[in-house]
Amino acid sequence: GAVVSQHPSRVICKSGTSVKIECRSLDFQATTMFWYRQFPKKSLMLMATSNEGSKATYEQGVEKDKFLINHASLTLSTLTVTSAHPEDSSFYICSASGGDPSSYNSPLHFGNGTRLTVT
Amino acid sequence: RKEVEQDPGPFNVPEGATVAFNCTYSNSASQSFFWYRQDCRKEPKLLMSVYSSGNEDGRFTAQLNRASQYISLLIRDSKLSDSATYLCVVNTDKLIFGTGTRLQVFP
Numbered sequence A: 001g002a003v004v005s006q007h008p009s010r011v012i013c014k015s016g017t018s019v020k021i022e023c024r025s026l027d028f029q030a031t032t033m034f035w036y037r038q039f040p041k042k043s044l045m046l047m048a049t050s051n052e053g054s055k056a057t058y059e060q061g062v063e064k065d066k067f068l069i070n071h072a073s074l075t076l077s078t079l080t081v082t083s084a085h086p087e088d089s090s091f092y093i094c095s096a097s098g099g100d101p102s103s104y105n106s107p108l109h110f111g112n113g114t115r116l117t118v119t
Numbered sequence B: 001r002k003e004v005e006q007d008p009g010p011f012n013v014p015e016g017a018t019v020a021f022n023c024t025y026s027n028s029a030s031q032s033f034f035w036y037r038q039d040c041r042k043e044p045k046l047l048m049s050v051y052s053s054g055n056e057d058g059r060f061t062a063q064l065n066r067a068s069q070y071i072s073l074l075i076r077d078s079k080l081s082d083s084a085t086y087l088c089v090v091n092t093d094k095l096i097f098g099t100g101t102r103l104q105v106f107p
Helices: none
Strands: A004-007 A010-013 A019-025 A032-038 A045-051 A067-073 A076-081 A090-097 A108-110 A114-118 B004-006 B011-014 B019-025 B032-038 B045-050 B055-057 B060-065 B070-075 B084-091 B095-097 B101-106
Touching: A004 A090, A010 A019, A019 A032, A019 A090, A019 A114, A032 A067, A032 A076, A045 A067, A045 B095, A076 A090, A108 B045, B004 B084, B011 B019, B019 B084, B019 B101, B032 B060, B032 B070, B045 B055, B045 B060, B070 B084
Parallel strands: A010 A114, B011 B101
Antiparallel strands: A004 A019, A019 A076, A032 A045, A032 A090, A067 A076, A090 A108, A090 A114, B004 B019, B019 B070, B032 B045, B032 B084, B055 B060, B060 B070, B084 B095, B084 B101
């Protein structure tokens, strides 16, 4: 069964509005979660690393004020796309490691993704 | 040079065929390696980890060559259900995904 749950799976919103996406680890504590986005026929691109109890680490070129990340508990991280624009339309996926997040050999479990369409 | 490179395909093969995917990575400090499978409009799912000694899981065999910085995935006796995109993933201080190789198995 799924070990990482992501909600909603699909959302359509109007330009200028904000959208919140939730990512939960179901049967383990995740001190670190990751947020990716994927454009059609492209690879996953890491946006940011979400750290429980501290600020997220954003990848170069990702606006931290636009993509707000909150990791308030060991099982929940949220990504809020603020003032969404059509170019923000994409597939957003969260992930977490079931093992020691600092271990190089821990594979990631992914949420089922959120398809965001901004009209 | 991209950090992780894969042939995007598509690879169109008949059922029962053997197909091999290759992947190269640029960072020699990379520590661990994985193959993920992604179905259309779905999230990636871990297929298998890749070790220098090679590892096999049923019809799937993965191999790592650290000297050449090269990873491979071999699928034997292809099934229709194997049709998907296969992502090569390399872990240095973060996971880097290849663009994926599209496989289409036809009857």
